[in-house]
Amino acid sequence: MTESAMEWPAVGLTLRVDGHEYPVPQVWIGDSLLAVLRERLDLDEPRDGCAVGECGSCLVTLDGRPAAACLVPAVAAADRDVRTPQDAAFETAREAVAAAGASPCGFCAPALTVAITHLLRRTADPGPAAIREALAGILCRCAESGRWIEAVARARGAAGDDADADTDASGPRPGDSGEIAMLVFEAGEPA
Ligand code: FES
C-alpha cells in the first residue's frame, strides 16, 4: 500500500438515491454524503450551506428519517434508502413552498420541502408553535421564514385534497419511506 493510500483510504460503494442505484468508486472514507451527492453525482439538491451541521440546508432522509447529509459519512449511507429533496415524495411540499413564496431565493426551499413533509406526516394539523419548532433548524439567509407557516398550510391543504381524491387508501403516500422522526434538530444523529 502506498503512503498516500494509507493517508487517504477510499472504497467503492453503491448509493441508492431517490430510488436509483449509483455505484460510486473511490470514495474517501471521510467524505460526507452531502459531498458525494453534490460532487460525485452532480445533484444540485440537497444544498450545501455550512457543511458542519449548523444550517439545516442539506436535509435529506435516510431510511425515512431526516438527516443532515453533511454529517453523514457517505460510507454509512451505502445500500440504504437516501431521498433527496428532488424525490417525488416531497413534491406536494415543494409546490406549497413555491406557492407561498416561502423561499424567494430558493436556497432554503429544498430543506423546507423535506422538513414540511415530515412535519405533516408526524402531525396532521400542526399549530404555529409546532411549525416554528419543526422548522427552526433551517437557517433562512433572506429572513423569509414568516411565510413558512403559510407554506405548511398550503401543503396540508394539498395533502388533504390528494387524500380525498385517493380512493385506494392502501396505496403509497408521499413520505411513506419509513419511520418519521422529525425534527431538523435530530438531523445530525447517526441513523
Ligand atoms: S450544510 Fe449546513 S447543516 Fe449541512
Ligand code: FES
Ligand atoms: S429565502 Fe433565501 S435562504 Fe431562505
